[in-house]
Amino acid sequence: MVQKRILVTRAPGEQSKGLVHLSNGVRPCALGGSGLGVLKREGDGLTPLGVFPLRQLLYRDDRVMRPRTLIPVHAIRASDGWSDDSDDRNYNRMIALPSPRSAETLKREDHLYDLVLVMGYNDCPRVRGRGSAVFIHLARPEYTPTEGCIALSKRDFLALLREVGPGTRIEVRG
Template sequence: MKGVIGYNGFAVSKKEGDGKSPMGIYSFGTAFGTVTKPSGMAWTYRKSTTNDYWIDAPSSKYYNKWYTSARKPAVSHEKMYQPLYKYGAVINYNTSSIVKGKGSAIFLHIWRGSNSATAGCVATEEKNVVRILKWLNPKSDPRIVMGTVDYVKKMK
């Protein structure tokens, strides 16, 4: 399926705000969306609300984490209740032993279009995102492989 990545391509060493998608092999975290969980989906799913944010400010103790509050965060953040996140999944990049400034909010989500890059996420058509969410099986430990063709060819 066709997809898009960060507007500055891929990065071996990602940094917050660089507009690049991180190269590597990553597991998936929680799937999410602004609508009800798709039927036939086995993966953990969280329905987002207007009070849900993903904090991308390295100075915050909530850096690279889902944050729920009735008040808009005072630091840089992603709104989790938005059209591109009707369906999505967290890509587990820098989510365990979080390194401040290494990059945050890396998701699989719906694209704006085939010629519209992301800020560092991976995006594809809505039907494909739903297809991937339904494909995710907790018993299979699925991964996403991200990188240039040369980078991926060198992986073992």
Template sequence: MSDTKVTIQTYEKKKGEWRRALKKMEGVIGKNGFTKSKKEGDGKSPIGIYSFGTAFGSETKPANMKMKYKKTTKNDYWIDDQTSKDYNKWKTYTGNPADKWKSFERMNHELYKYGAVINYNMNPIKKGKGSAIFLHKWRGETKPTAGCTATAEKNVLSLLKWMDPEQNPHIIMGTNESLKSVK
């Protein structure tokens, strides 16, 4: 549960059977490992099964990508201010973000060259349960995240190109043991 290095594996159902799709990939998660009860700022990645939201990045949408994609700008922010009605939402704002929110993430960031929203704490959004959980490019194989899942840029691109919204892609996050209780 406290490990920060993970293996990313992809599966797809073909003719009623789950089969491996892409090669295994090395990844990293939150600097404090996994948790079943995520809290804002705990540095942990949430255990569970989550769908993907919008793919995004500071670069143009990659060729052959089927996911909806939003190119980020300097005016795009993900709000992690627990006192705001915008908590755990992507907002585009042209003013000074520090005048509007106590805490936010800039979406036009080097680690977000390519990524996808992991739909954690989205429906309904519960303040303080954690925000801004993404799949994105890593800083390196020994550098954990604040709660996201990250891997090499080439792997992020492979995953984004492989995911097909018509197939309803999901990410399953956790240890083999922790996932036994996830439904």
């Protein structure tokens, strides 16, 4: 079976802006503030290069309707977090908040995580310090840089979501 790939490339002349190549056109996206790279480390601001599966879709059920998709879906709860502490045994995994360890809150005040695709980066196997919480999420105005994720407008995120399913891979290429 041929697996579908969605290509993400760096926009010409831009370090932290990219392009998502969909079947019905190319869409702008934000990338990590440090650009693209292979040797990602926790907190370095790089969006990792490579080919990654999509693990699940997270969404805010108080802000958006449950998206229709064939990949696993999880409504974000107030207690949902993502461990970014390299010394935590649950590093780069969803955890329950509050946590005595460093963790990112998934139910944010802003709208960046209203829709989130969890990419299978550094999760099988997990390597401590190689980066965590690499997601595809909603973009800030003007597509300002991310911490290492890929960010799209809501309209473009939904267009991407219509093209993904079980077995879809995201290919991030320089």
